[in-house]
Amino acid sequence: MKISARNVLSGKVVEVIAGAVTSHVRIDVGGTIITAAITNEAVEDLALKAGDEACAIIKSSDVMVGK
Amino acid sequence: MKISARNVLSGKVVEVIAGAVTSHVRIDVGGTIITAAITNEAVEDLALKAGDEACAIIKSSDVMVGK
Amino acid sequence: MKISARNVLSGKVVEVIAGAVTSHVRIDVGGTIITAAITNEAVEDLALKAGDEACAIIKSSDVMVGK
Amino acid sequence: MKISARNVLSGKVVEVIAGAVTSHVRIDVGGTIITAAITNEAVEDLALKAGDEACAIIKSSDVMVGK
Amino acid sequence: MKISARNVLSGKVVEVIAGAVTSHVRIDVGGTIITAAITNEAVEDLALKAGDEACAIIKSSDVMVGK
Amino acid sequence: MKISARNVLSGKVVEVIAGAVTSHVRIDVGGTIITAAITNEAVEDLALKAGDEACAIIKSSDVMVGK
Numbered sequence: 526m527k528i529s530a531r532n533v534l535s536g537k538v539v540e541v542i543a544g545a546v547t548s549h550v551r552i553d554v555g556g557t558i559i560t561a562a563i564t565n566e567a568v569e570d571l572a573l574k575a576g577d578e579a580c581a582i583i584k585s586s587d588v589m590v591g592k
Numbered sequence: 593m594k595i596s597a598r599n600v601l602s603g604k605v606v607e608v609i610a611g612a613v614t615s616h617v618r619i620d621v622g623g624t625i626i627t628a629a630i631t632n633e634a635v636e637d638l639a640l641k642a643g644d645e646a647c648a649i650i651k652s653s654d655v656m657v658g659k
Numbered sequence: 660m661k662i663s664a665r666n667v668l669s670g671k672v673v674e675v676i677a678g679a680v681t682s683h684v685r686i687d688v689g690g691t692i693i694t695a696a697i698t699n700e701a702v703e704d705l706a707l708k709a710g711d712e713a714c715a716i717i718k719s720s721d722v723m724v725g726k
Numbered sequence: 727m728k729i730s731a732r733n734v735l736s737g738k739v740v741e742v743i744a745g746a747v748t749s750h751v752r753i754d755v756g757g758t759i760i761t762a763a764i765t766n767e768a769v770e771d772l773a774l775k776a777g778d779e780a781c782a783i784i785k786s787s788d789v790m791v792g793k
Numbered sequence: 794m795k796i797s798a799r800n801v802l803s804g805k806v807v808e809v810i811a812g813a814v815t816s817h818v819r820i821d822v823g824g825t826i827i828t829a830a831i832t833n834e835a836v837e838d839l840a841l842k843a844g845d846e847a848c849a850i851i852k853s854s855d856v857m858v859g860k
Numbered sequence: 861m862k863i864s865a866r867n868v869l870s871g872k873v874v875e876v877i878a879g880a881v882t883s884h885v886r887i888d889v890g891g892t893i894i895t896a897a898i899t900n901e902a903v904e905d906l907a908l909k910a911g912d913e914a915c916a917i918i919k920s921s922d923v924m925v926g927k
Contacts, residue, residue: 526714527705528791545746545747546880549652564719564763573659581656584787588628592638595858614681628864634866656718665750697790714792715789716792720748725780726774729926730926768798802892802894827867830923849925851922860908
């Protein structure tokens, strides 16, 4: 499935930190660590664990710029 | 100013593509290109241009994971 | 590719309305019309047109409730 | 009150799953289940419970398309 | 209709700036100007104009903090 | 650091309500209380507490209008 989000960044899961409701998934994208906050249900659904190949998916309208 | 967003990714602007209302700003973060869609007003306000040092700022709750 | 968003709603594209920068894509999901605003670039990239099978993808944290 | 979001989808609450901080509210919109993640405070404020008539409200810019 | 978003801020429209696709609506909320970017279709749908009583509606998860 | 978000609203933190995973930070902006939901990690990182000068930062595309 192709997706309309402009940022589909391939990388590797380095860590999954489970919380009460949401988990923080840290993905290494070419040396840059990107953190996603997703539901625990989603972590289970995708069977996410450290070492997995995974994409960080971000709509361009959700990226701000700082200078 | 420090910001609560968990992803503040330093990089370099490689391209600013102006549209009718919004501009696409492509930022090279350690070899990964991240695209932001921001208002033309913001581009002017930050005087953004190719070659600038800039950060891509993304809340962790705006990052999805695909596997 | 499976995705962490909790709402992946299968349907059929009924209309693609191109704008200067973004397009409105109307998707019929089981009789309910859901409107997406995506970049013209994404419409081209996915070669979206009326009649296509497509999914409306929405993070649960982006859904508000009104009563 | 009318709202600027393009997707105001009328339906019926089928389930409210309370978490530590946020609740998942599943709304049946014409046979399609849409899941919202809202604060427990909002669930209380709207006195949401299964069987209620309610709307799933989603900005068009928060809907992605997958094909 | 009550809404789950935690920030429903009553104010007065001071300006509607129409763009090619989206309009910027500036709302004076107790002396603070808040800018919304909504579709031109929504401006028409709500018949928004300067002087109108209106609310700026923002989910708490869409508010970042800077210090 | 200047940021592309159109709403950077200076105010004072009136309350930080810690939850299991996220905290609610209430900021008084010229008499208007704006609530942010951010991660507990971000609260620690910014050492946020009642009385602090802080900004509520909101992208214009994340502000809806109700009338």
